[in-house]
Amino acid sequence: MLEKPIREMTTREKAARAYRLLSEDEAVRGQARAARTLLEKLEDQDMTVAVVGQFKRGKSALSNRILGEDVLPVGIVPITSAVTRVKYGERRVEVRYENGICEEIPESDLHRFISEQENRNNELGVAEVVLQAPSGFLKSGLTFVDTPGVGSFHKNNTEVAYDHMKESDAVIFLLSVDSPINQIEIDFLRNTRNFAARFYFAVNKIDTVSPADLGEYLKYCESVLEQLMGEKEIRIFPVSARTGEGVEELKAVIQADLGEQARSIMEMSTAKKLIDVIDRAVEQLDFYWKAMNMEYKELDRRFEEIEKTMTDIRARAAACEGGFHLHLNEYKMELSRRVKELFGMEYHYDIxxxxxxxxxxxxxxxxxxxxxxxxxxxxxxxRILLYREENAYTVCHRINAINRLLRELRRIRDSLAQDLSQT
Known part of the structure; x- marks a missing residue:
């Protein structure tokens, strides 16, 4: 049976096609996994709503108001240092570390893992905290995400925020009346709009200014945001995370949109993210070409280096006394880093x-x-670098396969971009 033309495919069909193409080539295994995740999220209608913005805008306090419970640490000093995912369920907290370990903790200890003051630059290696709460806002199956703020002294927090904003389907972008929109927020918003399908702009701390000053600030925000988003009318929600003013209106609009337009929001979000996955795959294949075309002497040196790393890992494994599952995860992470360093290629393992x-x-x-x-x-x-391969047929076959893959991926990407331009 012939596959329908790409231009006639749905977003789901394009995602499935991209996943099949990527999964057939080991050089882009990381992008294949990302495409599979997008496809699964779209099929399950697994929507993620994130609160993002600059540090100290009151994201955690607003999150608590939206969720209807004080589940996240707030205060004068605390700055969020790790991502917190909140899902519907009976109250429990689980810390997930970068090395794969999962640990259930008392809710009273949450601040130790997500507060910059107690987990500086994420020294504990927390990948994320998953918190369950019986919040009515989450009952439909939403995942709510509180992210570290961008632009603080702590560089790690900005990097984490940028990494996780790519996963968001809808975004609550938080501003504050105590500061005009600045370049940090502008840059972050420009990046975020390439991934999320729906934006809700909220201005916090409205209880600290007069109605006249608030009106002037909102006009200023509307002008800047209309220009940044390329839209004629931007709706802004004035809120106070401290008093709760305006929060119920924001919640009601979000819940209505995510109920009535969930499928279209997920399809648009998937299309945006899939374009990024394909762009990264094309970039990965470019690194691959550069590595494959290295002089033998240089390629020999790099293969010798990766062999040294593997010899060292084998020796450590032989001397290891316990914690074998954990050490195996650590070896995977180490090998991924070395492949990136030596060959400029992303090589992903499932941790x-x-x-x-x-x-x-x-x-x-x-x-x-x-x-x-x-x-x-x-x-x-x-195999993928054709190291010391002397069979001309094998080399030509590999080159043709890569060129076909690139053509197909670009066709899907261009079709997705065209779909988005028409929405």
């Missing part, structure tokens, strides 16, 4: 999520899995 107290694997299995990890990477690099 196993580990509950504290789970039964560890035995030593023999651990050593065997470590060996498989290293040997599989070496074979994959040999």
């Amino acid at each position: 196993d999520m580990l509950k504290l107290g789970i039964l560890d694997m035995d030593r023999q299995t651990f050593v065997q899995k470590t060996e498989e990890l290293c040997s599989d990477l070496k074979q994959t690099l040999d």
Whole structure:
């Protein structure tokens, strides 16, 4: 059965097509995984709503008001240092670390993991905190995300905010009357609009200014935001996270939109994100070409370096006394970093999520899995980089396959961009 032309495909069909194409080539395995995640989110209508903006605008306080519960730490000093995802359910808090460990903690300890004052520059290696709460706002299945603010002294917080804003389908972009829109917020908004499908602009701290001053500030914001977003009418919601003024109106509009227009919002969000995935795949293939066309002497040196890393990992595995699941995750992360450093390529592994107290694997299995990890990477690099390949047919076949992949990916990307331009 012939596949329909790309221009006639739905967003879901284009995402499925992109995933099939990417999954067929090991050089873009990370982008294949990202495309699969987008496809699954679209099929499940798994919508993410995030509060984003500059630090100390009151994001966590507003989040508590929207959720109807004081679930996130707030105060004069606290600055959020790690992403917190809030889902509907009975109250519980789980910390997920970058190395794959998951730990359930008392809610009273939450501040230790997401406050910059107690987890400076995320020294604890927290990937995210997942918090369940019986909030009516989340009952329809939304995931609510509180992000670190951009522009603070702590560079890590800005990097985390930029990484996670790419996952948002709808965004509450928070401004504040105590500061005009600045370049940091403008740059962040320009990036965010490339990923999220729906924006809700809120201005916080309205209880601190007079009605006249608030009116002037809102006019200023409307003018700037209309220019930035390319829209004639921008709706801004004046709110006070401290008193709750204006929050119910904001919530009502969000809930109505995400109920009545959920599918169209998810399709637009998926299209935007898929364009980014394809752009990164094209960039990845460009790095791949550069690596593949290195002189043999330079390529030899880099393969020797990755072999040294793998030899060191094998030695550490042989001497390891326990915590085998955790060490295997750490080896995956280390090998990914080295491939990026040496070949300019993203090489992704699935990091196993580990509950504290789970039964560890035995030593023999651990050593065997470590060996498989290293040997599989070496074979994959040999194969995709055609290392020392002398068969002309194999080389030509590989070049043609990459060119076909690039053409197909660009056709999907251009079709998605055209769809978005018509919405």
